[in-house]
Amino acid sequence: MEKLLEMNNFFKNIIIGLFSVRSNLTRVILTASGLTIGIFTVSIVSAAVSSIDKEFAKSMDYYGNDKVYVGTWPWSFDFDWWKYRNRPKIEESSLEYITQYSEYITDVSIKKNTWTRATYGNKASWLQLNGVYPSYQDMLSGTKIENGRFFSQNEWDLQRRVIIVGGTVRDGFFQGKDPIGKKIRLNNVTFEIIGELKKQGIGMVPGGTLDNLVIMPSTTFERILTRWGFDELVLQTNPEDIPLAKEEVEMIMRVARKIPPGDDDNFAVNSADAYMKQFNTMKNAIAGMGFLVTGISLVVSAIGIMNVMFVSVRERTREIGLRKAMGATNFNILTQFLSEAVAIAIIGGSVGIALIRLTVFGLASFPIPNFNGATLPISFDLLLVFYTFTICVFIGVLAGLIPARTAANLNPIDALRDE
Amino acid sequence: MAKSKKEIISIQSVSKIYNLGETVVKALDNVSLSIYDNDYISIMGPSGSGKSTLMNIIGCLDVPTKGKYKFKDELISEMDDNQLANIRNEKIGFVFQTFNLLPKLNAMQNVEVPLIYSSLGRKERIERAEEALHIVGLQDRMTHKPNELSGGQRQRVAIARALVNKPSIILADEPTGNLDSKSGNEILKFFAKLHKDGNTIIVVTHEESVAKLSKRRIDIFDGKIARDE
Ligand SMILES: Nc1ncnc2c1ncn2[C@@H]1O[C@H](COP(=O)(O)OP(=O)(O)OP(=O)(O)O)[C@@H](O)[C@H]1O
Numbered sequence: 001m002e003k004l005l006e007m008n009n010f011f012k013n014i015i016i017g018l019f020s021v022r023s024n025l026t027r028v029i030l031t032a033s034g035l036t037i038g039i040f041t042v043s044i045v046s047a048a049v050s051s052i053d054k055e056f057a058k059s060m061d062y063y064g065n066d067k068v069y070v071g072t073w074p075w076s077f078d079f080d081w082w083k084y085r086n087r088p089k090i091e092e093s094s095l096e097y098i099t100q101y102s103e104y105i106t107d108v109s110i111k112k113n114t115w116t117r118a119t120y121g122n123k124a125s126w127l128q129l130n131g132v133y134p135s136y137q138d139m140l141s142g143t144k145i146e147n148g149r150f151f152s153q154n155e156w157d158l159q160r161r162v163i164i165v166g167g168t169v170r171d172g173f174f175q176g177k178d179p180i181g182k183k184i185r186l187n188n189v190t191f192e193i194i195g196e197l198k199k200q201g202i203g204m205v206p207g208g209t210l211d212n213l214v215i216m217p218s219t220t221f222e223r224i225l226t227r228w229g230f231d232e233l234v235l236q237t238n239p240e241d242i243p244l245a246k247e248e249v250e251m252i253m254r255v256a257r258k259i260p261p262g263d264d265d266n267f268a269v270n271s272a273d274a275y276m277k278q279f280n281t282m283k284n285a286i287a288g289m290g291f292l293v294t295g296i297s298l299v300v301s302a303i304g305i306m307n308v309m310f311v312s313v314r315e316r317t318r319e320i321g322l323r324k325a326m327g328a329t330n331f332n333i334l335t336q337f338l339s340e341a342v343a344i345a346i347i348g349g350s351v352g353i354a355l356i357r358l359t360v361f362g363l364a365s366f367p368i369p370n371f372n373g374a375t376l377p378i379s380f381d382l383l384l385v386f387y388t389f390t391i392c393v394f395i396g397v398l399a400g401l402i403p404a405r406t407a408a409n410l411n412p413i414d415a416l417r418d419e
Numbered sequence: 420m421a422k423s424k425k426e427i428i429s430i431q432s433v434s435k436i437y438n439l440g441e442t443v444v445k446a447l448d449n450v451s452l453s454i455y456d457n458d459y460i461s462i463m464g465p466s467g468s469g470k471s472t473l474m475n476i477i478g479c480l481d482v483p484t485k486g487k488y489k490f491k492d493e494l495i496s497e498m499d500d501n502q503l504a505n506i507r508n509e510k511i512g513f514v515f516q517t518f519n520l521l522p523k524l525n526a527m528q529n530v531e532v533p534l535i536y537s538s539l540g541r542k543e544r545i546e547r548a549e550e551a552l553h554i555v556g557l558q559d560r561m562t563h564k565p566n567e568l569s570g571g572q573r574q575r576v577a578i579a580r581a582l583v584n585k586p587s588i589i590l591a592d593e594p595t596g597n598l599d600s601k602s603g604n605e606i607l608k609f610f611a612k613l614h615k616d617g618n619t620i621i622v623v624t625h626e627e628s629v630a631k632l633s634k635r636r637i638d639i640f641d642g643k644i645a646r647d648e
């Protein structure tokens with residue numbers, strides 16, 4: 001019972017605190033806006049980082065954690081392309097060396113890449129094309145054949161014009177109807193659709209999304225689409241063998257290309273995990289910057305709240321004296337002013353949350369035309385609301401503690417005498 | 420005074436000394452005083468003689484530098500801040516010269532302030548506050564803010580606030596100092612009525628007319644009691 005009464009008292013003081021917030025609303029809103037900005041930045045940064053993360057992980061599935069890729073360019077975020085642009089093209093013949101000498105590589109395929117205009121009737125779209133071996137069927141990652149089939153060895157041998165298409169073809173050309181058996185034109189050549197890949201949604205794979213992909217026999221590709229693009233070697237291994245496989249493949253490639261010892265590689269051996277590492281570094285840099293900005297604005301707003309609270313204590317010295325004369329304990333006064341500070345912080349944070357909600361809503365409902373109606377990958381996390389609330393309470397208590405203690409420890413006689 | 424009366428406050432050799440570096444101010448100098456139930460005391464004396472200091476000590480807002488202060492059977496001079504706050508809340512009603520109402524609260528809410536620091540529920544608080552405002556005749560001004568009330572009315576709200584916790588003693592430090600004589604007389608009538616109803620009252624005043632209405636008069640001079648009759 002005693003405890004209950006104490007609680008009751010505690011809440012009464014909080015209500016007194018909230019009451020004084022209401023009577024100084026303009027000042028409170030001005031002070032709280034610092035926290036609004038802080039909460040807004042931290043939320044947007046962490047929402048962006050976690051969204052990027054999710055999308056990136058999805059995209060990395062496409063490359064697979066069990067594959068090694070050999071190409072002219074390293075997968076990295078250091079964009080010094082001039083270093084790589086004069087490197088020789090990847091030759092399909094290197095695959096023979098790899099199959100012959102490698103211990104860790106279990107399967108191989110060429111992957112020829114290009115982009116082309118696809119048409120069906122009067123509809124047109126740009127699609128990404130891959131020319132691969134029949135073995136690629138088992139090396140597909142991050143997606144699978146959902147409808148129809150892959151091309152056969154025979155079709156590859158005979159350079160048949162058969163294709164496996166990504167998810168957008170169905171929606172873009174056939175109003176959502178089954179595209180199997182239909183014929184579309186790529187680069188003005190007619191192809192028959194024999195298979196369909198699972199729809200992925202937007203990804204961040206350089207070169208587009210899996211949904212815009214068209215896979216065909218590399219022999220057909222070579223005959224019809226040799227204008228521009230680049231080749232890669234796709235090498236299957238086990239996830240745990242990736243580091244060794246990469247070293248081994250590098251050695252074999254050097255031998256195949258007859259690179260003298262001491263010279264630099266003129267090719268790049270890539271894998272998803274290395275790319276991921278690079279990406280994480282960049283992501284952490286973004287997050288670090290975001291949190292720094294947030295940290296600064298939180299500190300600034302804490303100082304702002306502290307200042308407002310000192311002013312509030314100063315202005316209400318007589319009130320404090322009076323309340324003490326009427327029987328308020330030091331703790332009563334402390335609670336009153338602390339809850340005022342926390343309330344200011346929460347008001348600021350809530351406005352921040354509202355802004356974030358609006359921003360996310362705005363971004364999410366804004367379709368990006370080039371991505372076939374997909375939207376920007378940003379999500380709104382409910383946990384954010386919880387964290388914000390916690391941060392606000394923390395900042396409020398931190399900023400309010402010294403002013404509230406000053407108020408609580410005022411001598412009632414001096415306070416009452418204050419002009 | 421009537422010997423049959425019960426002693427509620429006993430002050431024994433109390434001093435309040437301000438040590439201001441070079442000078443030492445004896446605001447109260449070895450004062451002893453007993454206050455009985457249903458006393459109506461006026462304290463008079465020149466400015467700076469220590470009247471307010473004595474009131475603040477009686478009201479537990481201040482602690483003596485030396486001496487013993489007993490309130491009923493409790494030794495106030497040994498209490499900590501929380502215990503003092505508790506005594507102020509339950510046993511003492513203050514009336515100030517400058518009213519000291521909270522400007523953003525209405526009459527009713529101002530009267531409620533002491534109750535907020537007691538353990539009463541909301542319903543009982545409202546009942547008590549209404550009752551106290553009735554006693555001072557402001558039942559039709561309950562939702563008025565202080566700036567919508569006359570000086571006399573404000574002081575009556577303050578008296579209602581002093582009464583609301585049913586204190587053992589009401590302390591008024593120059594309650595009519597900021598009022599014209601008509602409003603001042605009104606306030607004094609209330610004190611007379613409260614005294615008749617059994618309350619114990621101490622009033623600090625400069626005015627002979629105020630002192631005359633009380634039943635016991637104490638003169639203070641230089642921190643000492645010069646007369647008590
Ligand atoms: N906080 C303080 N520090 C130093 N001296 C003080 C303090 N408070 C009061 N005094 C001194 O104590 C003495 C008594 O002051 P007190 O306020 O009790 O006088 P008073 O009788 O109420 O005067 P008045 O009629 O003007 O209100 C004064 O000389 C005053 O200067």
Ligand SMILES: [Mg+2]
Binds near residue numbers: 471
């Ligand atoms: Mg005085």
